[in-house]
Amino acid sequence: MKNRRLLLEHIDVPGIQGIEVYQKQGGYDTLTKALKNFSPDGIVEEVKKSGLRGRGGAGFPTGLKWSFLAKPEGVPRYLVCNADESEPGTFKDRYLMEKIPHILIEGMILSSYALGANTSYIYIRGEFMYILDILEKAIAEAHAKGFLGKNIQGSGFDHEIIVTPGGGAYICGEETALLESLEGKRGNPRIKPPFPAVKGLWGCPTVVNNVESIAAVVPIVREGGDAYANIGIGKSTGTKLISACGNLARPGVYEIELGVSVEEFMYGDDYCQGIANGKKLKACVPGGSSVPILPHFLVTKTANGEDRLMSYESLADGGFASGSMLGSGGFIVFDEDQCIVRNTWNFTRFYAHESCGQCSPCREGTGWMEKILYRLEHGQGNLRDIDLLEEMNKKIEGNTICPLGDAAAWPVAAAIRHFREEFEWHVNHAADAQKRNYGLIQQPVVA
């Protein structure tokens, strides 16, 4: 399949960080044309037609989300860009903002025009402070060229973009925690409803979108929603940034046309070029740490033996029994030497550390799971622990204010589902559990 690039097309052009070069490559032409030729609703229509699904993880259709925005008279509306990027395995938004900041700025102005937001915010994780500087510089350049400020390009539309940092907290990627944090508070997720579309930032109607979703509005408006929808496969339209990491020969950020096969993405010359050091594939978490892990025999093929594709549907094929999710596109690859128990403990430690602490199933549950997994990993566990983990999972899932609880429970459930043998081996070979590795599990033979 051809390697189609819409967001990173000009990434290798020297100086593309600056507005002059960005404009030479056609940058801000889409905005200028759209302000003349499109009504705000016209842009929403194009985004709906494009089939764009949120790139932050949940995959909710962006156009539909925009159409939910409440529009009471005399109340400001806000667009907030989620640049918190802290899902383990994901580093694409950082790449995009660092290398080609103006595509985000252009997307922000276009999207804000569509939503009728005169002020929009980019909430960026505090660790990316150097990118905050890059974005503020880009905003100043856009101002100087008249793409921001009052009466942009004579359209009558006024707009300002403000960048504001977090302080180090994964939970602030959850949209209501993000809004709390943006208001200068602890990042405790809010109970929904009301949804941000009705009551968001400072109680005003707000749309929260991922960096990549907002940047994608530029090619959508430029090419037209229908043309964008023709790229990709089925309901997985357009292109997607994939952050490839773990034991790959060539980790990094790739823009793929949705629908490329996992095989090609993982082994192809244009992409990751296989497992590092000629090792074998053991497992893969295809969509960031919160999505289920897949054992090697379910990565490039589905349980039915069909080719697995990089798309929302194909990665989810088989449900949680034999599938996973595209999520945020954090593609984490494990070679044959990696230990699943150790990794599951590591991820659970992450969620325990990042739980905001509001709901007891999440706060206590993640902490207990971490302790049990630590015990298993360090050869102090027993077989009952494995069942206990499964029981706890069921009690966390669906019983919390925000989806962090599920995000913590699912990876543990999936690891046990596919790698129970390896957990048992840790109990039965306690003395060796940290010295040796279990190796590859065999594909079960179906009679």
Place this chain on the structure above:
Amino acid sequence: MSQHTQPVFDPSEVISFNDAMMEKITAVIKKFPEGKEKSALIRMLHIAQAEFGWVSVPAMNKIAEILSIQPVEVYEVASFYTMFHLQPVGKHVFEVCRTGPCALVGSDELISYIQDKLNIQVGETTEDGLFTLKTAECLGGCGYGPLLQCRNQYHEHLTPEKVDALIEQYKSGQIQ
């Protein structure tokens, strides 16, 4: 939620922010609508930390005063977010990512190496006050691990040799 250290507290201490800091703070506060100035809080904590190396109670009190909010509103925020050091730290704080994707490419080994090299454990500061070692959760650079962050800089694809060189560069002032 994750930071369990208590701030060092001496109620008699007061602190003043210099003109450069106040200029930055005023500019940040102006970005937000009237009545919503509290939104500047996290960035103000970053400004204070950049200046003093850590965030003390007097610094937080000062921020509360500038924003006309209760000091506890600042404490509860500062202690929620992991980037803020509520205890004095070394001149250079190494924050090494320890999360899954980095662990797959050797972050555990890297952390042990730095501990041995600096002769401190995670959470400690070297006797000369130059280095503090901390661990961090996913820093958004998973494809370039193992890695560490020091102030605003990422140091990626680390090896023992690169860590040795890095420590020398910080010691000699080649990197600030």
